[in-house]
Amino acid sequence: MSDYLGVFFANGIVIGCIYALIALGFNVIYSTTGVINFAQGEFVVVGGLTTAWLCSSLSWPLYLAAPAGIAAAALAGLISYYVAIRPARNASPVALIILTIALSIVLKSGASFVWGTDHYTLPKLSEQSIAVGKGTVDLHAFLIIPISALLMLLLAGFFRYTVAGLKMRACASDRDGARLCGVSPDGAGARSFTLGAALAGAAGVVITPMLSMLFDSGTMLGLKGFSAAILGGLGNPVGCVVGGLIIGVLEQFITYFSSGYKDILALAIVVILLLIRPKGIVSR
């Protein structure tokens, strides 16, 4: 095992970055609107599948297809907000959770009609691989780490230095207070769904070459992202990243022991951590 420890750890960090991105998108939506978005995994699929479809069927170059995929996910998020979430903004939190479940079902089956039930994949950024211990890790996988880090920095910059980001933070800390100061919670909500979905879409684009995307891959990805956000402590972006990395690494080590029970054991650990520390691992 020890010879391959490095490989598992590296892969865990890479998958963890993906989960962290999904969790960050989830967190942006939750902080700004208070909605637990169970459809987050579907935005990942929209991003990944659009890019893969543009590349394979329309043979677009990757540098055009990838932004297009992210934009498609963002658009899906924006439309979801105006069609589903905004009309029900006075519903109870429980009803809102169930509404996002309905949204995820509609998006998922919609995706199955648009792209069919086939697996899609993308060419890797680089076909090279790097030796780690006695095993090898794809260079593409390693490239995911700086890409996600860059996206996270951009996100932090957006919230720190732009007016739109400031408005969303205002809504996150106090929605009524923000409204009194002339910030429209509605606009901020729409922007949070666009941004959250775009982050998920970006995660989908970078993960598609490694996992190959299917219309219903989103369920597990979304659930892991959701778990990462909750583990880190809802509303805490640093926690999202930490939670994502923890789940990613744990999952890879479980894969080493029994690949069939990967999801079961990962979810069991999530439940146990939830019960021990409901406020998250990184909470103060």
Place this chain on the structure above:
Amino acid sequence: MRNMIPRAKPFWKTYIGPLILALVVLVFPLFARGDYAYLIELGRLCGVYVIIVVGLTLLMGYTGQVSLGHAGFYALGAYIPAVLVNTYHWPLTAAVLVGLTVAVVVSAALASPLLRLRGNHLALATLCVGIIIGESVAKFKITGGVDGIVGLPQFRLFGFLEMSDFRLLGVTVDAGAAKLYVIWAVVWVCVTWALQLVSSPGGRVLRAVEGDEDAAQSLGIDTYKVKVKVFVVSCALAALAGVLYAFVHTEGYLAPEAFGLWMNVQLVMMVVIGGMGSIWGGVAGGVILTGLHEIISLVGSTLGAADTSRIEHIVFGLLLGVILILSPSGMIPGLRRLARTISRLWTKDRTL
């Protein structure tokens, strides 16, 4: 103060509903004959779901605790006795009794830590538990993996369930009707008990927990205990439904698809579509969704679609979304409000 306390419903009002339900179930096989005989099987499945939904309505609608994982407890109720019978060759009755007990003990063991969580955390934790059980059933060798278990013995009930076609009010009725009666007898007991519960002081305790947990606590209600109790009861009902599914409804065949993530979602939909805060809403939700499933697969097969599950998902999802947006409290309360508005308009028209 006195007139602020809601007056107890008159006796007949509590029991008129169950009475009508019993009559409808009794005469149902008379209409579901010949070409419509498949409706009996559908009715049985409806019954199984309604039992779970009644428990889930008590938990989600009345006590306000979300569970997205009840298909897991439904699976426990079906699979534990099935494994005991299939692998260890236990007698059926003993296996079912032990299986139900184990399912209840497991749910109680899970409930005590789970119900310390609130809101979103509870939703995630129950969803994880549901997926863990559903996936395990599809993975373990002892449960037959994805292929499931075939050839389970069925309840005979002293030969009542083994009859061939029998005569009812002078009409020959399909053999499956006996199974329908058994399942709906259990449904009837559950519904009547739940109606009784929610109109009793105990039901008002549940509503208090739903309305404001902290306020309920300040009134001296041990809210944690109440939540755990309701959770365990709803899990026990789900497990009971699992037993009925495995040993009465199917012809001895269990497959893990019936207990997966989609089942979890469907159960929640049944609770929400009918109306979260009413037992009859839950019954309606179970019947409507099962019926809709059948209509979609019928229409799909006449149109020549091989696999209607994706169409079903999109229709169910849209229906759930539309109902939640138009009337977040569910369809039955929404329709009731609509009827009141219309009747008010109508009376106004007359007076003007």
